[in-house]
Amino acid sequence: MGADPEAQFHVLAVDDSLIDRKLIERLLRTSSYQVTTVDSGSKALQVLGLMEGQDISSPASTDKNQIEVNLVITDYCMPGMTGYDLLKKIKGSSNLKDIPVVIMSSENVPSRINRCLEGGAEEFFLKPIQVSDMIRLRLFMLKGRLKEQQQSQQQENNITTGGSSSNSNNINKRKAMDEGLSPEKRRPRFSGNGLALVSYEEI
Amino acid sequence: MESSDLQRRYIDFTSTLFREGFLDSQYTQLQQLQDESNPEFVTEVVTLFFQDSEKLQDDLTRTLDQEVVDFKKVAAHVHQLKGSSASIGAQRVKNVCMAFRICCEEMNREGCLGCLQQARQEYFLVKSKLETVFRLEQQIVAGGGSIPTMW
Numbered sequence: 343m344g345a346d347p348e349a350q351f352h353v354l355a356v357d358d359s360l361i362d363r364k365l366i367e368r369l370l371r372t373s374s375y376q377v378t379t380v381d382s383g384s385k386a387l388q389v390l391g392l393m394e395g396q397d398i399s400s401p402a403s404t405d406k407n408q409i410e411v412n413l414v415i416t417d418y419c420m421p422g423m424t425g426y427d428l429l430k431k432i433k434g435s436s437n438l439k440d441i442p443v444v445i446m447s448s449e450n451v452p453s454r455i456n457r458c459l460e461g462g463a464e465e466f467f468l469k470p471i472q473v474s475d476m477i478r479l480r481l482f483m484l485k486g487r488l489k490e491q492q493q494s495q496q497q498e499n500n501i502t503t504g505g506s507s508s509n510s511n512n513i514n515k516r517k518a519m520d521e522g523l524s525p526e527k528r529r530p531r532f533s534g535n536g537l538a539l540v541s542y543e544e545i
Numbered sequence: 546m547e548s549s550d551l552q553r554r555y556i557d558f559t560s561t562l563f564r565e566g567f568l569d570s571q572y573t574q575l576q577q578l579q580d581e582s583n584p585e586f587v588t589e590v591v592t593l594f595f596q597d598s599e600k601l602q603d604d605l606t607r608t609l610d611q612e613v614v615d616f617k618k619v620a621a622h623v624h625q626l627k628g629s630s631a632s633i634g635a636q637r638v639k640n641v642c643m644a645f646r647i648c649c650e651e652m653n654r655e656g657c658l659g660c661l662q663q664a665r666q667e668y669f670l671v672k673s674k675l676e677t678v679f680r681l682e683q684q685i686v687a688g689g690g691s692i693p694t695m696w
Contacts, residue, residue, distance in 0.1 A: 361593050361629045368578050368586060419624065448628050470571050470632050473578075 351483045352376040352409075356386045356416035356428065357446075366415065366446075366471060373476040378411075383423030386414065387431060390438055411441055412483040415467075418447035418454065426458055433462040440489060442482035446471060548690035555681045556693050562678070563695075567671050572634030573696055591675055594633045598668055601626045605661050609654065619657060620649040626664065637667040 353375045355366045363379045370377040380386050390411060414432060418425040425445045432438045445458045448469040455466045464482045467475050562568045579586040605622050608615060627642035641664045648656035682692050 359625065359628055359632075361590060361597060361632050364590055364593065365575075365578075365632055368583065372578060448624075448631060469628070470574070472574065 349410075350374065350376050351412045351480070352378070353479065353483075354386060354389055354411045354414045355379045356381075356383060356414065356420070356425070358382060358417065358420045362417065362469070369471060369473060369476055370415075370479075372473065373480070375476075375479070383416070383420060383425070383428035383431070386416065386428055390414075390432070390441070412486060413442045413444065413479055415444045415446060415479070417469075418445050418458070419449070426454075426461060429458060429461050429463055440486060442486050444479065444482065548685065548688045551681060551685045551688060552690055552693050555678075555685060556695070558674075558681065559678060559695055562674055566636050567674055569634045569636040571631065575633060576694070577696065588679055591633055591679075594629050594635070595672060597629050598626060598638070602661070602665055602668065605664075609657055609661065614652075614654055614657075616649050616652045616657075620646060623649060635668075635671045638664060638671060641667050 353370050355363065355370065355377060357363045357366060357379070358381050360381075363381065367377050367379050378389060380389060389409065414428070416425040416428050423431075425447075429443050429445065432441060432443055439462075442464045443462065444465050444467060445463045446467045446469050447454065450468055458466050465478060559568075563572075575587050575590055601622050605619060605626075608618050608622065623642050623645045627639055627646070630636075630638035630642060641660060645657065645660035645664060648660050685692055
């Protein structure tokens with residue numbers, strides 16, 4: 343699955359509140375992202391699991407038959423499947439685990455935030471979401487796209503050189519990138535190396 | 546000129562709303578998200594808030610009216626109301642919801658009923674004020690003027 347470097351980013355937004363869905367959709371569109379909104383985790387999984395030929399609004403690309411989602415942004419508190427449950431399902435799927443997931447919540451609960459970050463969320467936003475939060479999404483999606491490109495490059499290398507991979511080089515490059523992208527100190531900070539919360543700044 | 550009178554009235558009225566805490570910066574965010582491609586964005590979101598809030602208040606009344614009150618359910622409704630009021634910048638309604646939530650945690654029915662009454666009052670206040678804002682905006686536009694930006 344090659345990534346078109348020029349394609350618009352496609353964000354899947356999950357929230358059971360109609361008002362918040364409308365808001366997040368506007369925020370995302372203002373940032374020039376393509377948007378699909380759903381009102382539950384199970385619907386989100388449906389969208390993510392869609393294969394060829396399915397019809398859905400806001401497709402990422404008309405060239406491919408597969409819906410490509412570059413980032414999932416989900417509310418935490420939802421009836422049925424919570425945002426955390428959705429996160430775990432995405433990270434637990436071999437197909438979907440590399441899709442960056444961001445969690446939003448109106449509640450500032452450190453243990454909740456920790457849990458989500460440890461579960462693989464890129465970041466945790468407090469509601470109401472701001473325009474400036476949208477810029478951070480771009481970082482995660484760019485990282486994701488770069489990773490994808492590196493992976494498909496690696497596959498090519500493996501085929502041509504017969505298996506001796508430049509794995510360690512790629513890992514070092516990614517690590518350097520991660521450190522270069524250290525987030526501003528107004529949100530919980532998560533260390534890219536370990537699973538421990540490095541610091542948590544009050545806003 | 547009528548247009549500039551209206552504009553002045555608009556500026557005075559909306560400044561007061563912010564000063565008196567009816568609206569907070571989140572409302573300004575909504576205004577900033579509105580543009581030529583989405584000229585009705587604010588009224589659309591606020592209308593959703595009106596509909597959502599009135600339904601929630603009915604739900605809350607019903608839930609608190611039961612023989613045995615399900616405080617988890619009450620808290621869930623309050624959480625929703627808090628969320629949507631925060632999302633549009635209806636600060637006073639949001640603040641009542643925060644107190645309301647504590648009454649739920651304490652399983653204090655009387656307290657909850659008091660909070661519900663307060664929430665209702667604040668809601669109808671902000672509703673009528675927002676309707677005035679929209680009316681002024683319509684009048685300004687109808688008169689050929691432009692709506693002053695408040696930021």
